[in-house]
Amino acid sequence: MAAANPLRALQDPLRYDRRLDPCAMLILGANGDLTRRMLIPALCQLACDRRLPPSFAVLGNSRTPMTDEQFREKMRDGVESFLRDGVIDEDTWRDFAAGLFYEPGDVRDPACFARLASRLAAIDRERRTGGNLLLYLATQPSHYDAAVEGAGAAGLARGHGWRRVVVEKPFGSDYASAAALDSRLQQVFEENQIYRIDHYLGKETVQNMLAFRFGNGIFEPLWNRRYVNHVQITTAETIGVEGRGSYYQEAGALRDMIQNHMLQVLATMAMEPPAVFEPQAVRDERAKLLRSVRVMKPEDVPQHAVAGQYGPSRSGGQEMPGFRQEPGVAPDAQTDTYAAATFFIDNWRWADVPFYVRSGKRLPRRVTDVAIQFNSAPHALFTGEHHDSAPWSRPNILVLRIQPEEGISLRFLSKFPGSGMKLRPVSMDFQYGSSFGARSPSAYETLLVDVLAGDATLYSRHDMVMASWAVVQPILDDWGNRRFDFPNYAGGSWGPRESDEMLARRGHAWRTP
Amino acid sequence: MTGVRPERILRELDDLWVSLSRQEEGFGSGVLRACSMTFLVLAEGGEETDLVAGTLALLMRDHPSRAIVLRLAGDSRGRLESQVLAQCWTPFGHRQQICCERVEITASPDELPAVAALLRALIAPDLPVVLWCRNPEGLESAALSDIFDLAGKVIVDSGVSADPRTAVAMIGRARAAGRLVGDLAWTRLTRTRESIAQLYGDPSNQDRMGSIRKAVRECPDEAGYLSAWLNRALPGTDFGHGAPPLERAPNAEAEWLSEEISILGRDRVYDEVLGA
Numbered sequence: 001m002a003a004a005n006p007l008r009a010l011q012d013p014l015r016y017d018r019r020l021d022p023c024a025m026l027i028l029g030a031n032g033d034l035t036r037r038m039l040i041p042a043l044c045q046l047a048c049d050r051r052l053p054p055s056f057a058v059l060g061n062s063r064t065p066m067t068d069e070q071f072r073e074k075m076r077d078g079v080e081s082f083l084r085d086g087v088i089d090e091d092t093w094r095d096f097a098a099g100l101f102y103e104p105g106d107v108r109d110p111a112c113f114a115r116l117a118s119r120l121a122a123i124d125r126e127r128r129t130g131g132n133l134l135l136y137l138a139t140q141p142s143h144y145d146a147a148v149e150g151a152g153a154a155g156l157a158r159g160h161g162w163r164r165v166v167v168e169k170p171f172g173s174d175y176a177s178a179a180a181l182d183s184r185l186q187q188v189f190e191e192n193q194i195y196r197i198d199h200y201l202g203k204e205t206v207q208n209m210l211a212f213r214f215g216n217g218i219f220e221p222l223w224n225r226r227y228v229n230h231v232q233i234t235t236a237e238t239i240g241v242e243g244r245g246s247y248y249q250e251a252g253a254l255r256d257m258i259q260n261h262m263l264q265v266l267a268t269m270a271m272e273p274p275a276v277f278e279p280q281a282v283r284d285e286r287a288k289l290l291r292s293v294r295v296m297k298p299e300d301v302p303q304h305a306v307a308g309q310y311g312p313s314r315s316g317g318q319e320m321p322g323f324r325q326e327p328g329v330a331p332d333a334q335t336d337t338y339a340a341a342t343f344f345i346d347n348w349r350w351a352d353v354p355f356y357v358r359s360g361k362r363l364p365r366r367v368t369d370v371a372i373q374f375n376s377a378p379h380a381l382f383t384g385e386h387h388d389s390a391p392w393s394r395p396n397i398l399v400l401r402i403q404p405e406e407g408i409s410l411r412f413l414s415k416f417p418g419s420g421m422k423l424r425p426v427s428m429d430f431q432y433g434s435s436f437g438a439r440s441p442s443a444y445e446t447l448l449v450d451v452l453a454g455d456a457t458l459y460s461r462h463d464m465v466m467a468s469w470a471v472v473q474p475i476l477d478d479w480g481n482r483r484f485d486f487p488n489y490a491g492g493s494w495g496p497r498e499s500d501e502m503l504a505r506r507g508h509a510w511r512t513p
Numbered sequence: 514m515t516g517v518r519p520e521r522i523l524r525e526l527d528d529l530w531v532s533l534s535r536q537e538e539g540f541g542s543g544v545l546r547a548c549s550m551t552f553l554v555l556a557e558g559g560e561e562t563d564l565v566a567g568t569l570a571l572l573m574r575d576h577p578s579r580a581i582v583l584r585l586a587g588d589s590r591g592r593l594e595s596q597v598l599a600q601c602w603t604p605f606g607h608r609q610q611i612c613c614e615r616v617e618i619t620a621s622p623d624e625l626p627a628v629a630a631l632l633r634a635l636i637a638p639d640l641p642v643v644l645w646c647r648n649p650e651g652l653e654s655a656a657l658s659d660i661f662d663l664a665g666k667v668i669v670d671s672g673v674s675a676d677p678r679t680a681v682a683m684i685g686r687a688r689a690a691g692r693l694v695g696d697l698a699w700t701r702l703t704r705t706r707e708s709i710a711q712l713y714g715d716p717s718n719q720d721r722m723g724s725i726r727k728a729v730r731e732c733p734d735e736a737g738y739l740s741a742w743l744n745r746a747l748p749g750t751d752f753g754h755g756a757p758p759l760e761r762a763p764n765a766e767a768e769w770l771s772e773e774i775s776i777l778g779r780d781r782v783y784d785e786v787l788g789a
Contacts, residue, residue, distance in 0.1 A: 007710075007713060007714055009745055009746035009747075010706070010709060010710035010713055010714070010746045010747075011710055012703070012706060012707075012710070012782045014776055014780060014781075014782070015703045015706075015707075015772060015776070015782075016703070016706075016707045016710065017707070019711060019714070431545065435547065435548075435549040435577070436549065436575075436577075
């Protein structure tokens with residue numbers, strides 16, 4: 001039978017890759033680490049996988065003078081160092097590199113944007129990018145205002161194709177600056193053109209939380225205050241600030257990790273099921289959850305939030321500097337290299353369930369996970385002198401491992417073989433690698449494809465960002481007015497004692513991830 | 514049944530894992546046992562077996578499975594043998610080896626009833642079962658029906674048949690009878706179909722595309738599928754005759770199989786084309 005709409009009849013979404021429009025991508029801050037380590041390797045990987053449209057071009061910009069050829073060489077170094085498989089096919093690189101261009105200039109200079117606009121017009125003609133433009137703000141956050149204004153004044157926010165802008169974190173440094181940044185962005189771009197990137201949301205395992213929760217029937221009935229005792233979300237790094245001392249000194253763990261990545265993970269873990277799996281519906285639920293996170297009263301902050309800073313330590317026979325001894329860091333810096341907080345979500349599902357969140361540098365191992373600790377069985381059957389009751393202190397825990405060993409494990413009690421009823425915790429494990437051999441795309445690959453396709457599901461929205469800032473603002477205010485006795489934890493430990501005490505007050509303890 | 518019993522094969526598999534783990538013990542990372550489904554393969558002997566081995570080696574990286582390869586030894590009687598082995602690889606940048614199980618069974622035709630029972634016991638519990646039998650005639654073989662019944666999805670290749678259109682008719686009958694069947698001849702067309710869809714979907718081409726009445730096709734029709742698909746979407750356009758079918762190569766075949774394995778439910782477009 002003849003199809004009514006040939007274009008629809010030609011489609012086969014089960015089998016075809018998502019189609020991306022031809023487009024040009026203007027990267028501001030193209031000489032920076034983000035471009036070299038993340039963006040270009042991710043784009044090159046997409047080119048290797050034939051996911052990029054044939055008519056695709058990148059125009060890089062930064063203040064450093066470079067020719068197109070020098071820019072390509074520099075990007076090639078980045079690709080060779082940071083491409084996930086480490087191997088680059090010469091033909092693919094040649095085709096990809098032919099679409100890389102560079103225009104030096106300072107985004108604070110209006111003439112720079114005039115030149116960029118002119119280059120983009122030429123690239124559009126040469127590479128047939130269809131007038132579509134993705135503006136990527138990979139520059140210093142202090143240049144965002146100038147970049148957005150310049151782009152608007154040069155007419156880059158409107159045109160005959162689509163126009164989108166990706167904004168890297170930090171989206172401001174507090175509630176007020178985030179609101180100001182947003183207001184500036186929205187003077188030039190519509191909200192549906194703005195893609196606020198939080199690369200944690202692009203991680204395969206964070207997306208899998210939605211599949212795990214809403215694709216299975218057995219977990220969601222347990223996913224509430226009746227069965228969940230508390231939740232622990234951990235992001236631990238073994239490294240220190242690694243040369244980013246001066247940046248990190250102004251940021252700290254609360255701003256750098258909790259305000260964005262960890263609250264997004266929390267929202268994904270705790271949100272209500274959307275009616276449909278569509279960008280607006282998913283983001284509505286995430287935003288609703290973030291608005292439900294209780295904002296601490298100033299007097300509650302000392303009880304519900306802990307700041308830490310690592311001191312010197314010894315690791316692998318080497319002396320490791322404390323934060324204050326790192327290059328670019330003031331000897332009396334009050335920066336939190338560790339932050340922990342207890343959040344509550346004021347809704348029917350999660351009322352009174354503590355969500356413990358911690359993030360720190362120089363911790364014993366690199367790990368990001370979400371651990372859901374369930375209530376113990378209502379009646380302790382296996383206690384008394386004839387039973388080994390110790391395991392009763394270990395209830396069921398469901399761990400969603402985000403990195404490095406992506407997977408899910410459920411801890412439960414099992415009888416130890418032999419006479420008597422001795423119970424021991426055992427773990428039922430799912431590892432991504434054991435079920436899916438295919439390489440997972442990097443978060444940036446996922447998110448770049450999404451923005452090129454106009455899919456904002458995994459991007460933050462204005463109200464989500466503001467709700468996150470509202471949650472951490474009282475903590476920032478309190479910490480800004482205090483003088484901490486730092487350092488208060490040794491590198492290689494799991495953080496300051498006060499953090500353990502914060503959980504102990506509710507009879508809980510941090511698990512060892 | 515002969516000496517080939519499922520308990521023995523399962524024990525051999527267990528022993529294999531113990532031995533693999535011991536080999537890796539010194540390196541501290543162990544091996545990761547990977548299994549997302551049971552992948553049954555019906556292969557004829559000789560060259561076919563070599564091709565299957567090459568294809569499986571590539572396929573397991575995307576779809577780690579318990580692979581059970583059944584070789585039909587048509588020239589003998591009373592033959593039923595098995596061996597177990599592992600296919601291991603270390604992903605780039607990782608220390609831990611990933612290993613999949615492979616069971617190879619060689620059987621003469623008179624042993625096929627016993628083979629079905631054997632396979633039933635060897636299927637990995639609670640996971641999908643996919644059967645790959647290149648020759649579509651297997652779909653209508655009474656001797657193989659018990660084995661086909663084990664699979665949730667059967668993958669064949671009408672392109673290897675002397676009469677691909679008859680093979681497609683067999684697939685149609687099997688699907689009508691409720692068997693989920695994929696055809697690699699259809700799979701091979703995905704990239705071509707995608708390109709055509711992109712060509713027609715490109716806004717800059719839209720004015721011109723509506724007036725095309727005749728086109729020259731330089732790709733194989735693959736059992737008439739491409740014509741059926743094009744006629745369904747673009748009736749009235751003459752697409753002429755296609756090129757000869759593609760050569761089979763393990764890497765290409767693994768890619769096609771991978772695509773079919775990733776669709777374990779209803780495939781609306783294929784159903785419509787098959788019914789056209």
